[in-house]
Amino acid sequence: MCGIVGAVAERNVVEILLEGLKRLEYRGYDSAGVALLQASGELTRIRRTGKVQELADAVAQHDALGSTGIAHTRWATHGGVTEANAHPHFSSERVAVVHNGIIENYVSLKANLIEKGYTFTSDTDTETIAHTVHEELVSGKTLLSAVQSAVKTFHGAYGTVIMDKNDPSRVVVARSGSPLVIGLGLGENFIASDQMALLPVTRRFIFLEEGDVAEITRRDVKIFDKDGAPVEREVIESNVEHDAGDKAGYRHYMLKEIHEQPTVVRNALQHRIDDNGLTKDVFGEGADAIFSKVKHVQIIACGTSYHAGMTARYWLEQYANVSCNVEIASEFRYRKSVVHPNSLLITISQSGETADTLAALRLAKELGYMSSLTICNVPGSSLVRESDLAFMTKAGAEIGVASTKAFTTQLTAFLMLTLALGKENGMTEADSKSIVSALHSLPAKLEETLAITSGIEDLAEEFADKHHSLFLGRGDQYPIAMEGALKLKEISYIHAEAYASGELKHGPLALIDDEMPVIVVAPNNELLEKLKSNVEEVRARGGIMYVFADKDAAFAGDDTMRVIDVPHCEAPIAPIIYTLPLQLLSYYVALIKGTDVDQPRNLAKSVTVE
Ligand code: M6R
Numbered sequence: 001m002c003g004i005v006g007a008v009a010e011r012n013v014v015e016i017l018l019e020g021l022k023r024l025e026y027r028g029y030d031s032a033g034v035a036l037l038q039a040s041g042e043l044t045r046i047r048r049t050g051k052v053q054e055l056a057d058a059v060a061q062h063d064a065l066g067s068t069g070i071a072h073t074r075w076a077t078h079g080g081v082t083e084a085n086a087h088p089h090f091s092s093e094r095v096a097v098v099h100n101g102i103i104e105n106y107v108s109l110k111a112n113l114i115e116k117g118y119t120f121t122s123d124t125d126t127e128t129i130a131h132t133v134h135e136e137l138v139s140g141k142t143l144l145s146a147v148q149s150a151v152k153t154f155h156g157a158y159g160t161v162i163m164d165k166n167d168p169s170r171v172v173v174a175r176s177g178s179p180l181v182i183g184l185g186l187g188e189n190f191i192a193s194d195q196m197a198l199l200p201v202t203r204r205f206i207f208l209e210e211g212d213v214a215e216i217t218r219r220d221v222k223i224f225d226k227d228g229a230p231v232e233r234e235v236i237e238s239n240v241e242h243d244a245g246d247k248a249g250y251r252h253y254m255l256k257e258i259h260e261q262p263t264v265v266r267n268a269l270q271h272r273i274d275d276n277g278l279t280k281d282v283f284g285e286g287a288d289a290i291f292s293k294v295k296h297v298q299i300i301a302c303g304t305s306y307h308a309g310m311t312a313r314y315w316l317e318q319y320a321n322v323s324c325n326v327e328i329a330s331e332f333r334y335r336k337s338v339v340h341p342n343s344l345l346i347t348i349s350q351s352g353e354t355a356d357t358l359a360a361l362r363l364a365k366e367l368g369y370m371s372s373l374t375i376c377n378v379p380g381s382s383l384v385r386e387s388d389l390a391f392m393t394k395a396g397a398e399i400g401v402a403s404t405k406a407f408t409t410q411l412t413a414f415l416m417l418t419l420a421l422g423k424e425n426g427m428t429e430a431d432s433k434s435i436v437s438a439l440h441s442l443p444a445k446l447e448e449t450l451a452i453t454s455g456i457e458d459l460a461e462e463f464a465d466k467h468h469s470l471f472l473g474r475g476d477q478y479p480i481a482m483e484g485a486l487k488l489k490e491i492s493y494i495h496a497e498a499y500a501s502g503e504l505k506h507g508p509l510a511l512i513d514d515e516m517p518v519i520v521v522a523p524n525n526e527l528l529e530k531l532k533s534n535v536e537e538v539r540a541r542g543g544i545m546y547v548f549a550d551k552d553a554a555f556a557g558d559d560t561m562r563v564i565d566v567p568h569c570e571a572p573i574a575p576i577i578y579t580l581p582l583q584l585l586s587y588y589v590a591l592i593k594g595t596d597v598d599q600p601r602n603l604a605k606s607v608t609v610e
Contacts, residue, residue: 002087002100002604003027004180005197006070006161006171008218009188014064016190017071020197021052025073026253026399026598026605027194031086032073034059035096036066037168043096047086068168070161072098075604078106079123089127091118091134094165099126100193101157101178102609109153129154133162144215147172148228151213157355157609161191170217175208178608179353179382182206182214182221184235189216194606195238195380196397203238207380236380240397252597254400254491258583261405262446264395265576268409269416269439277436278419283373284389290371292424296340298369299326300360301348302607304403304486308348308375308410310479311575315414319431319572320422329356330610333363345369346417350398350406351606352381359610361386375413377406391417400598401605402490404583407483408446411576415439438570448567449580455564456581459546460588463517469494470508470518471582472501472534474527476575481521484582491590491600501534512543521582523566523574524550535561548581 003024007013017034025032032055033047044064048054052073072087079085088096103109106125109132114120118131132153136146143164151158157177164170173180173191183190183198183205191214192198195205208214211226212233225231250256272282281287297316299309309326316324323340329347333356345364349357352374361372361383374387377395384390393409415435422432463469469488473481478500485496499508501520512518518538522531535555538545545561550568557563569577590597 002075002193003073003197004070004098004100004159004161004191004193006098006173006191006216007188008068008169008171008216009185010067010218011188012065013067013069014059016201017069018052018056018059019200020192021055021071021073023199024192024194024197025052026401027073027075029599030074030076030081031083032071033086033088034064034069034071035088035163036064037068037163037165038066039168041165041168043093043165045088045090045096047083047088049081049083049086068163068171070096070098070163070171077102077609078125085122085124087126089122089124089130091127091130095130095134095137096163096165097126097130097133097160099129099158099160100608101159103128103154103158104156105154129158129160129162137164143167143170143172144213147174148213148224151176159193170215172213172215173208174213176211177355180208181380182208182216184221188218189221191216195240199238199240205236205238205380206233207236207385209233240379252400252587254402254404254587254597257398257400257405258580258587259450260396261408261580262443262450264405264409265412265446266443267394268412269442272416273436273439275436277432278416282416283391283420287389287420290344290389291420293342293370294322294344294421294424295342297322297324297344297346297421298364299324299346299348300329300332300357300364302329302354302356304407304483305348305350305357305410307479307483307486308407308414309346310482311411311476312414312417314476315418315572316421319435320418320427321425322421329354329360333360337367339367339369343369345372347372347374347383347387348376348410349374349381349383350377350395350403352376352378352383353606353608355608355610358382358386375410375417377409399605401600401603402487402586402597408576408579411579412439412442415572434570435572438572441570442573442576445567445569445573445577446580449577452564452566452581453584456584457588459562459564460585460592463492463494463585463589464592466494466515466517468511468516469496470511470516471496471498471521472504472518473498473521474501474531475525477521477523477578480575480578480582481519483579484519484521484585487583487586488589490603491586491595491597492593493595493601494589501531504534504537509537509541512538512541514542514544516543518543518545519582519585520545520547521578522547522549522553522555523571523578524553524568525571525574528553548578
């Protein structure tokens with residue numbers, strides 16, 4: 001949520017900051033701003049509502065200069081989308097601040113600061129950071145100790161970068177609940193909320209830990225832990241691809257990412273599976289010892305990742321004989337739950353920084369789960385660093401806000417986990433062989449499935465004027481229906497609900513009319529006949545249906561039912577295969593509706609606030 005970039009260099013850093021913001025724009029995109037400090041102490045600020053390009057145009061007109069600078073792209077939490085609320089925020093034309101997160105006690109801090117004579121020019125919580133640091137500075141402290149004192153008064157989450165006009169040689173940064181990464185250059189150093197922003201200038205990173213405060217100059221980085229003690233943090237060489245931010249000729253990142261799925265799933269499987277099954281240590285050293293004791297799995301995630309967890313529950317119970325609960329992180333963390341003996345806590349996340357999922361992991365540690373595993377796409381992210389075991393999905397950078405390839409690689413990971421846990425819990429030889437064989441066929445099946453795109457483009461036309469839609473599935477296709485509905489509402493703004501089709505007659509049938517398209521996912525599995533009965537229930541009430549079906553499922557299309565053939569696949573991978581046509585459907589509907597596909601309204605890619 002929101003994106004931060006900062007730099008301390010000898011050269012003008014404005015292009016580095018703007019490029020960094022563009023690379024982070026997917027995280028927040030309602031307004032943007034930059035503050036630049038020249039060695040002479042001249043401080044310039046430019047802010048604009050709208051996309052980063054608006055800011056870049058304004059910067060070009062101003063010929064802005066600065067060798068130290070901070071920049072921000074915003075996703076509004078406190079205060080509407082206005083230039084005055086855009087970051088950086090100033091105090092007394094001296095202190096400049098950018099901030100991700102929420103200062104939860106800002107109301108009382110603000111009241112205090114007003115009493116002391118500070119004037120607020122925005123409705124944000126962030127401005128309290130600027131004034132609090134200013135107050136500490138005027139009492140005679142250095143910027144570093146001013147920030148160290150100020151953060152003690154903040155409750156909530158922050159990743160923040162602060163500059164002082166009177167000391168242009170440095171920025172001070174603080175992390176608590178919102179990630180920050182320092183990028184190390186030659187005679188210049190950088191800071192960002194995500195390494196993606198800095199890949200054009202460095203590949204050497206230090207990921208700050210919770211509570212860290214750091215002082216960054218051109219030649220030096222000093223880090224202090226939450227108690228103020230100096231600490232060394234590991235320098236990590238990033239292997240994230242530099243050009244991951246490129247659309248590679250596709251119209252949108254989302255379409256590019258949909259089409260990358262065969263490749264990234266192949267990457268996710270590579271060296272992890274061979275003809276006999278899983279290779280050694282797929283889930284990391286020590287994982288087998290942990291898995292041999294697991295009697296229960298608790299999965300925690302949000303959004304699309306939660307749908308991956310819901311699908312996994314079907315697999316873990318059916319094939320691996322392991323009992324499994326799945327819960328939305330924001331629910332799990334605020335209720336009392338019972339921890340089963342020998343429980344493995346699994347978090348799933350594309351970003352590894354989702355605030356609720358991270359908080360749930362931390363809570364689970366206190367509750368006494370036997371061990372924790374994260375299935376995650378971002379190396380070095382908070383979930384990866386704080387979990388006992390980490391399985392990287394290797395989907396590559398996902399830029400489109402609507403998650404696509406992250407989801408299918410998460411599902412691929414879960415099928416491998418099913419094999420690993422099943423081995424310890426009496427999985428049958430036949431099931432094991434069937435999953436291994438299905439996984440081997442998966443990349444090619446995904447390619448085959450993407451070839452049905454043109455049929456889906458036609459179909460999308462019929463959705464463009466609709467306001468509501470219903471997605472139906474049964475068994476392990478029910479979470480896929482949920483994921484299809486989430487994709488459609490997220491990028492086309494059409495209201496979409498998903499139901500397990502057996503639930504139809506318990507309420508949703510009342511909604512059926514010819515204005516409510518019903519989308520059905522129908523592989524040829526043991527639930528097909530049950531699903532067909534549900535389809536007849538819809539037909540009998542005048543519903544218009546779009547059925548994504550295995551050829552052998554023998555659905556006969558007519559005026560009220562359009563059947564879209566999906567390539568036949570082996571049962572374990574059917575949820576992964578049926579995801580693709582639903583992603584494409586949402587994409588083409590959004591295209592026809594002319595929405596902002598990659599950056600849909602009101603959303604942000606990585607939800608690092610509660
Ligand atoms: O990074 P995470 O996987 O933890 O993110 C969780 C959700 O915020 C995310 O899946 C969200 O629902 C997507 N925008 C869905 O497309």
